[in-house]
Structures are given as C-alpha cells and as structure tokens.
C-alpha cells in the first residue's frame with residue numbers, strides 16, 4: 421500500500437442543501453486531515469452536520485465549496501468517484517435498509533460484483549470478509565433471519581470485501597443493544613489494529629469515543645474540538661455548553677476537581693479513573 | 703401469523719433436478735407447457751403426468767407437494783369438468799330425463815383436467831427445486847439479448863432481487879403496524895367488505911411511507927457500494943451448462959417425440 425501521510429484531506433469544504441425552502445449550510449468550511457490507521461470518533465448534536473460531512477468524505481455528496489481529496493484523488497472528479505467509494509466504505513444507521521442481497525453471502529458479494537471482480541476472487545473475498553468479522557456461520561442466512569448486531573456485522577463485511585482503507589459508521593450502533601454494540605465495536609477495533617483500516621465512528625454515545633484515538637466534535641457545520649479523547653474531554657464545561665455529554669468517568673473526575681481533590685481531569689476510561697481516585701485516597 | 707407466509711416454495715435438496723442450471727429448468731418447463739397444449743390424446747397426457755410425477759420422485763419431493771399445488775385450482779377443474787361433460791354435444795352416452803352426457807363431453811373433460819393438472823404440477827416442480835434468486839438469474843441471462851433493443855433487463859432483474867429481499871422485511875413490518883394499530887383500538891378485518899377495506903388504510907399508509915424511506919436509504923447504500931447499473935458488473939453466481947443439462951435436454955426431446963408419436967399413431 422502506498423504510504424501517503426493523509427488518507428483523506430478536506431480543504432475548506434462546505435455543503436449547502438438547496439432543496440429546502442431556505443438553503444441550509446450543513447457543513448461550513450471544514451479543513452481536516454485524516455491519516456491512515458486513525459480511529460476517530462465524531463460527535464455532535466442532532467443536525468450538526470455529521471452525516472453530511474461523512475457523505476462528503478466518500479463522494480456520496482459533492483462539496484458546494486472547497487475540496488475533498490482521498491489518496492490524492494479529488495472527489496469532484498467524476499472518473500475518481502468509484503475509486504473513492506471503494507476506498508472509503510460507509511455503514512448506516514438502519515441495518516435493514518443497507519442489505520441488498522437475499523442472503524448474507526450475496527450481500528457481501530454485491531460490492532465486489534459492482535467493481536467487476538472475477539467470480540473466483542469474489543468467492544474468496546466473501547469468505548475472507550466473513551472470517552474477519554467472525555460470522556462465517558451466517559453465510560447462507562437470509563437477512564430477515566439476522567439480529568440487528570449481526571446485520572451491522574454483515575454491513576462491515578460487505579465493505580471489507582471491497583478492500584477499503586477507511587470505514588465510516590454513521591450512527592451504526594444506535595439501533596443495537598449494549599451487547600450488540602460492544603461486539604460491533606470490538607470487530608471494528610480489531611480491523612483498525614490489525615489491518616490498519618481507518619475508522620470514523622459517528623455516534624451519540626460518549627463511551628464509544630473512548631475507544632478512539634482522536635475525537636472530533638462538530639457543531640453547526642464546523643469543527644469545534646479536535647484532539648485525543650483525553651484532550652477533548654478535559655474541557656467538560658465547553659462540551660456541556662455545546663450540548664453534549666462527557667463520559668461518566670470524566671464527569672466524575674470533573675466533579676472531584678471542582679471539589680478540589682484533583683488538579684486536572686485526564687482520565688476517560690474506568691481504569692484510568694480508578695487509578696486517579698486511588699491516588700487521591702493515598 | 704402473517705409471518706408464516708413463505709416466499710417462493712423452494713424445498714432445499716441436492717437431487718440432479720435441484721442441480722440443473724435454472725435456465726435449463728425454465729426453458730424446459732415453458733416448452734413442456736406448450737407441448738401440453740398441443741397434445742390432445744388421453745394416453746399422451748397420462749404419460750406426461752407420469753413423467754412429471756417421476757420428476758418429483760427423482761427430486762425427492764413427496765407427491766403430497768404435487769397435490770398441494772393443485773389444491774387451489776381444484777374448483778376450477780371440477781367446474782370445467784362439469785361444463786365439458788354436460789354441455790358438449792355429440793354421440794349420447796347416457797340419457798336421463800333432459801340431461802345428456804356425450805362421449806365427446808367425457809373425452810374433453812378428461813383431456814382438460816389432465817392438461818391442467820399436468821401444467822400445474824410441472825410448473826410447481828420447477829419452483830420447488832429452484833430458488834427465486836436462481837430463477838431471477840436465469841431470466842436475466844435468457845433475456846439478455848433484449849438489451850440490444852433497449853429493454854432494461856439488468857434493472858428488472860435487480861428490481862426482482864430487491865423485491866425478493868424486502869418481502870419478508872415488509873411482511874414483518876406489516877405485522878408490527880397491524881399490532882400497533884390494534885393496540886390503538888383499530889379493528890382490522892371485521893364488518894362488511896367496505897369497512898374491511900377501509901380498515902386497511904391505517905396499515906397501508908405507514909407501510910407506504912416507511913417503504914419510501916427504505917428505498918431512499920437503500921439507494922444511498924447501493925451507491926456507496928459502487929453500484930452503477932449493470933455495466934461492467936460481474937456476478938458471484940455464474941450459471942454454467944453442464945453435462946447434466948445436456949442429458950436433461952436430450953431426455954426432454956426424446957420424451958416429447960414419444961408423446962407426439964403416441965398421439966398420432968395410436
């Protein structure tokens with residue numbers, strides 16, 4: 421694989437929805453660079469522009485202004501559209517509405533089929549993708565016989581079969597139960613670590629952000645925070661002002677800090693918080 | 703309740719008939735139906751029936767299923783038999799008061815019922831041994847030449863596939879909506895015919911709206927997975943004619959010849 425420092429790069433990208441009565445500027449001059457292998461959590465209130473921004477990244481929408489560059493190819497260039505969609509895969513919120521095949525296997529084959537991959541290779545890609553996600557036993561199931569979590573795993577496998585470099589999840593865990601969510605995140609984490617696939621997880625669950633190594637907060641179509649989870653979440657007041665929650669452990673430490681027990685808030689996982697609290701007690 | 707409706711009638715198996723190329727099965731079924739319409743000797747039709755039933759045997763499908771396919775049209779058959787027996791004029795066979803039964807009447811009643819029975823059982827064996835998706839594939843491949851005259855063959859096949867994929871989902875959803883409306887006190891399916899028809903509106907409207915939302919989502923999901931129509935698209939399932947298909951075709955032609963020979967010479 422080519423080593424390019426940034427996988428996805430946006431330069432002052434904006435997007436305006438023109439179809440409503442008054443045009444809505446959903447994304448407002450975002451510039452950002454995403455490296456290969458990053459695990460990004462993207463947060464923001466309802467209507468802040470996350471989905472719109474995500475769709476700009478895999479050329480489902482084309483920028484009204486500015487540009488999106490994926491692996492040095494411009495999304496505005498029609499010839500490169502398919503290259504970009506192949507490299508940047510996306511799974512959506514409702515697991516039911518993204519399965520096209522009448523069986524799991526056929527659904528996973530759908531992407532490679534569109535890319536014109538030869539039959540033998542499609543088969544091996546399907547097997548590989550199912551194995552990577554750990555659902556080889558579901559190969560011949562019909563979609564309506566799957567649980568929500570299994571459907572989302574099928575969604576991931578379907579993208580993997582296209583050999584992506586980035587997977588965007590647009591609130592893909594929001595319709596899952598805690599167990600299903602945990603399993604999906606585990607699968608995604610492994611892909612990120614082993615295959616160096618960039619993950620962008622758009623979510624409303626702050627706890628999911630702790631899995632990431634970079635947190636981006638979008639508000640009103642602009643990036644308002646961008647940094648490691650520890651950096652972003654320490655500023656509890658600012659995040660609450662945007663209208664978001666912080667992970668519960670961070671909130672706890674924040675309260676401890678206010679009460680004067682701590683100098684700074686720098687823990688996002690339960691384990692880290694535990695260590696801090698033990699320190700205080702000692 | 704409503705969930706129990708099964709889609710298609712595929713009965714999984716691994717017989718030679720199951721493994722035949724779906725195109726072979728489709729072509730043979732259609733040609734066999736035409737043959738049945740041409741045949742008009744009772745002997746040939748009985749032999750056709752025997753051939754179809756032996757296909758059930760080879761496919762390992764019990765004759766019970768052959769009967770299952772016939773059941774819905776049983777009344778139609780009985781009705782045509784009665785019509786034929788009593789209202790065909792010809793040499794009287796039995797006369798009782800004002801009712802006359804003619805020899806020709808009995809003959810054509812037997813012909814018609816045999817023909818309908820064989821037609822249905824032969825069409826059923828195809829659907830019992832071929833998955834709907836395989837049939838879709840077969841149709842797409844067989845109609846491919848029509849692309850030249852701008853018939854959207856691929857698009858139609860894709861629509862069929864998506865319909866097959868979403869029918870169970872929509873059935874589930876209908877079930878949910880029915881329960882939700884029932885919980886709000888709607889009584890569905892009672893009263894006279896107009897009331898009953900009306901009571902389905904609160905089910906159909908939400909179903910319609912959600913289907914449009916689904917269609918929208920699905921279109922985006924397909925695009926994000928690089929779908930751009932049939933151009934340059936490959937397929938994981940590749941249909942291939944094998945020796946089995948050749949053998950089936952030869953057997954089919956032989957039997958057809960025999961059936962016609964029987965009809966014209968005996």
Ligand SMILES: Nc1ncnc2c1ncn2[C@@H]1O[C@H](COP(=O)(O)OP(=O)(O)OP(=O)(O)O)[C@@H](O)[C@H]1O
Pocket residue numbers: 437438439440444445446464465466467468469470471472473
């Ligand atoms: N198809 C559309 N047509 C018109 N306006 C739209 C469309 N989709 C989104 N918008 C508007 O663009 C803005 C950003 O929407 P977007 O869906 O990107 O937000 P989001 O951050 O994904 O929100 P959520 O958390 O609810 O998914 C909103 O004001 C929304 O009303």
Ligand SMILES: [Mg+2]
Pocket residue numbers: 470471472590591
């Ligand atoms: Mg959204």
